[in-house]
Amino acid sequence: MRLVIRQDDLKEIIKMTERSAVEVCGFLFGRREGNDFIVEEIRFIPNRLNSPTAFEMEPLEMVKAIDRAEERGLEVAGIFHSHPKCPPRPSDRDLKGMRLWPVVWLIVTSKGEVRAWILEEGKVEAVEVEDEVDSVRGI
Numbered sequence: 131m132r133l134v135i136r137q138d139d140l141k142e143i144i145k146m147t148e149r150s151a152v153e154v155c156g157f158l159f160g161r162r163e164g165n166d167f168i169v170e171e172i173r174f175i176p177n178r179l180n181s182p183t184a185f186e187m188e189p190l191e192m193v194k195a196i197d198r199a200e201e202r203g204l205e206v207a208g209i210f211h212s213h214p215k216c217p218p219r220p221s222d223r224d225l226k227g228m229r230l231w232p233v234v235w236l237i238v239t240s241k242g243e244v245r246a247w248i249l250e251e252g253k254v255e256a257v258e259v260e261d262e263v264d265s266v267r268g269i
């Protein structure tokens with residue numbers, strides 16, 4: 131499995147992570163092609179817990195973002211959030227979220243570490259992150 135994301139999008143998530151004392155979170159919108167999750171658009175959603183160790187996306191903003199993406203033919207390919215102080219591994223709380231949202235979970239740290247995970251048959255599997263420059267994509 132691979133998560134294909136633009137370098138600029140990834141940089142933006144890392145930049146926001148570095149600037150924020152609390153976890154940042156949001157959606158990776160795009161599509162799935164076989165074993166590849168292709169990200170077309172990232173969207174930050176406010177973390178209503180305002181916590182450095184947990185996140186919960188603001189529900190109304192979630193719905194709005196998903197509606198807007200669907201209008202443009204995009205689906206939820208993944209969810210991203212940051213771990214300002216912890217390694218980029220899913221927490222117990224994240225695992226619960228992963229059961230509700232069985233998409234790719236991208237976790238970024240303030241040190242710029244990037245890891246992606248997916249829950250498959252109850253097991254957490256690593257997903258390879260491939261960041262590409264825009265010109266490579268050819269669309």
Ligand SMILES: [Zn+2]
Nearest residue numbers: 211220221224
């Ligand atoms: Zn987490």
